[in-house]
Amino acid sequence: MTSTILPLSEPYGAVSCHRAGEGSPLVLIHGVGMQSAAWGPQIEAFAQTHEVIALDMPGHGGSAPLPEGTELPDYVAWLHAVLQALDLGPVSLAGHSMGALIAGGYAVSHPENAARVALLNGVFRRSSDARAAVEARAAEIRAGSFDLETPLARWFGQNETDQAARAQVGEWLSAVNLAGYAAAYTAFARGDSTYADGFAGIPCPLLALTGDGDPNSTPAMAQAMADAAPQGRAVVIEGHRHMVNLTAPAAVNAALQGWLDTEGAPS
Template sequence: MTSRTLPLSTKRVAHYLEQGSGEPLVLIHGVGMQAHAWYPQIDELSRDFRVIAVDMPGHGQSDALDSGAGLQQFVAWAIAFIEALNAGPVNLAGHSMGSLIAAGVAVTRPDLVKRVAVLNGVYRRSTEAREAVLQRAAELRGGTIDVETPLKRWFNAEEAQQIAAHKVESWLKSVDLAGYATAYTAFAKGDEVYADGWHSIACPALVLTGSDDPNSTPEMAQQMAAAAQNGRAVVIEDERHMVNLTAPEAVNRALRDWLQTETGVECVEPQPETMKSEV
């Protein structure tokens, strides 16, 4: 795995991890994480693809955006990154906040996206859910970071899940608080920014979540897949928000199926597919 940096402007540099060769697959993580959060996908998919996992602004080694940046600015950043790669249209996958960015790029710059995958994404939150994430964003902006609560929400007590939880805990504790707060605020306010644009997404769109994710629900996944022109919803049973870490075999299998989907092909009305994670 190679660590690289890419200048996006005179002010900002993006850091990313690269492994493998072939068709480019760009991965964007969620808030509080870093490019290494895709390690099960990097290891598996780099056998056949050029996998590029990028640190989101203000995370890992990527420079932060301005403190008032909203989702549109994160999408503009991702567009600049993909253009700077100079690799042509890419397969683009995002997790959580990264999925909002990936969908925003697919809506606004479809020429840059060959296929799009949304993992544990949010879509038109309820009023109650929106208020909860806005409250967490306000706490972060006030300088308070709560690591234990999301860990309890994202992982159960099984040994394999706790191994992943320890990695996530280390990333949350090392993230720059200001960068985290900016991204989380954009995430909290971003669930409807590109929601009306899903109908314009014509490339193959995978929308995946865990059956037990209370914030990125199976219902949201089905709604996004149904809105896209060539969408497919996958729900992995008995999994939560960090499904790419806790059920990597099932997620990698779904991603491989998506990466083999022909582009430019009309699809029938999508039906949600349920998958079991391997133990």
């Protein structure tokens, strides 16, 4: 796996990514507080057949942050600049959590560049109570409150596999740039409906996947995303929560393989 820095023009700055394998491009975008390494099981599996490009989101890993006050469309514009710089042509695009919001927004905004899109543990049209709760957490983060244990308790169960993944995710969260984390979490809190009306116009195969124990990226949301897209399909992994790509990699990779095997968007 090769680490690469893309020197984009302002306002984006440096973008860090990890590339592995050869073949048709598969681009991966992680969630808030994570980094490209959070896709480890997927990079290992799909680099056997694809060129896998795992991006560090702005303000995470080695990527420069976006300016203060950015919203979800700014992250979508950032992704477009990255993909234009990489000059890959249409890509298979997968995002987790905040990355799913970016990927879904990109498929709406730039359908010609998305051969297919996978949204793992994404959010879609939160209830008013859920939106208020996540916006309150975003305000606390912007004020400098960094609560490590609450998200980890929400994301992981008590079995051995979950606890091993929890330890690694805890290390990534502890190392995150707080300003980048706050900016991304604010966009995440406000972005669940930004592109929702556009899902009906996504022409490519869409996979919406989550764990049945994820209280915020719920199975109902996954089904709603799949139902909204012409070629949508929902997959729910039983017995898992928010970091399902780490706690159930075999099941997630099987679902992603089926998605990759579907015919892409028409040219």
